[in-house]
Amino acid sequence: MWRPWSKRSEFGSDRRGEPRRRWRAVLSLLAACVMLGMVAVVASGWFTRTERLDGGAIVVRSQPGTDGRSRVAARTGARLALGWSVRTSGPTPRDPVEIRLANRGRCLWLESLDASAWSGTDLTGDDFVCVYTRRPNWRASMAGQPNRALALIAHETIHHVQRSLGCVDDPGRFRFQWFVEGMAVWGAGRTLVDGGVWTPAQADREALHADGPPPRRPLRDFETSAAGGAYSLGRFAVADLVARRSVRHLWRFCAAVGRGRPWRDAFRSTFGIGVEDFSRRFDQSR
Numbered sequence: 001m002w003r004p005w006s007k008r009s010e011f012g013s014d015r016r017g018e019p020r021r022r023w024r025a026v027l028s029l030l031a032a033c034v035m036l037g038m039v040a041v042v043a044s045g046w047f048t049r050t051e052r053l054d055g056g057a058i059v060v061r062s063q064p065g066t067d068g069r070s071r072v073a074a075r076t077g078a079r080l081a082l083g084w085s086v087r088t089s090g091p092t093p094r095d096p097v098e099i100r101l102a103n104r105g106r107c108l109w110l111e112s113l114d115a116s117a118w119s120g121t122d123l124t125g126d127d128f129v130c131v132y133t134r135r136p137n138w139r140a141s142m143a144g145q146p147n148r149a150l151a152l153i154a155h156e157t158i159h160h161v162q163r164s165l166g167c168v169d170d171p172g173r174f175r176f177q178w179f180v181e182g183m184a185v186w187g188a189g190r191t192l193v194d195g196g197v198w199t200p201a202q203a204d205r206e207a208l209h210a211d212g213p214p215p216r217r218p219l220r221d222f223e224t225s226a227a228g229g230a231y232s233l234g235r236f237a238v239a240d241l242v243a244r245r246s247v248r249h250l251w252r253f254c255a256a257v258g259r260g261r262p263w264r265d266a267f268r269s270t271f272g273i274g275v276e277d278f279s280r281r282f283d284q285s286r
C-alpha cells in the first residue's frame, strides 16, 4: 500500500535541517509565484477593460484611465476600414481586429517602438493594433483633428486584414514594402472618403500632411525599406495599380503571396505587368 507519510519519512535522516529546508522551499515557491504574476501582468500590459463589438469582429481593450473619445475613435476607425475591406472583396479576417489602447503601460512587454500606433503580433501569436493614447500624434488628433485618429486606426486595421492574408513581411525581411504601406495609406483615405468623413481632396491633403511629399527616388528603393517613401510614394503607386486593375486586385495579390507564390510572379499575373516594368513606368510618369 502506498503511504505518502511513510514516503516523506525517507527524507528524514537529518530531521533538524528539515524545517529550514521546508521554509526555504515555501519561500522559493512564493517568490516564483510573485515573479510569474508580475510577468503575466506586465506581458498583458494592464488592459483591464474589454469591449467586443459588431458580433466580435472588433475588440477594443484599454488600460485604466483611457479616455472615452479614444475608445470611440478606435471602434469607428476599425469599423470603417472593415466595411471598406468587405466592399472591395477583401477577406473577412479569421481573428477580430483587436485594438489595444495603452494609456500608461506598453502594448507589449519589451517593446521600444515610439510610434503612436502600429500593428503587430504578440508573444502568443495574436495580431493586434497598438495605440499609445498619450503620445503626441494621438493627443494632437484627439485635441483638434479626431478624423486623423480614424485614419490612423483605419491604416492599422488594413494591415490587420493584410496580415490575415499573409502578405505582411516581418521587419528586416521586407520584399514589397511600398505595396503594403501604400495600400494602407491609400486604403485608409478611401475608407474615410467612403464613410463620408473626408472628401477625396481632403484625403490627399491629409496623406501629404502625415507622410510628406514623395521623395525623388525610384520606387524600387522602397521594396525592402520602410522609410517614408514606402508610404508617400507607395500611396501613388497603389493608386496606379488600382487604376490599372481594381481594388480587389490588391487583395488578390496579397492572397497569392500569402499562399506562398513568389511575389514577382504574383505581381505580374495579378496586375498584368512585371514589377520592374511597372516601377520604371511609374518613375517616368512622375
Ligand SMILES: [Zn+2]
Residues within 6 Å of the ligand: 155, 159, 180, 181, 184
Ligand atoms: Zn503602415
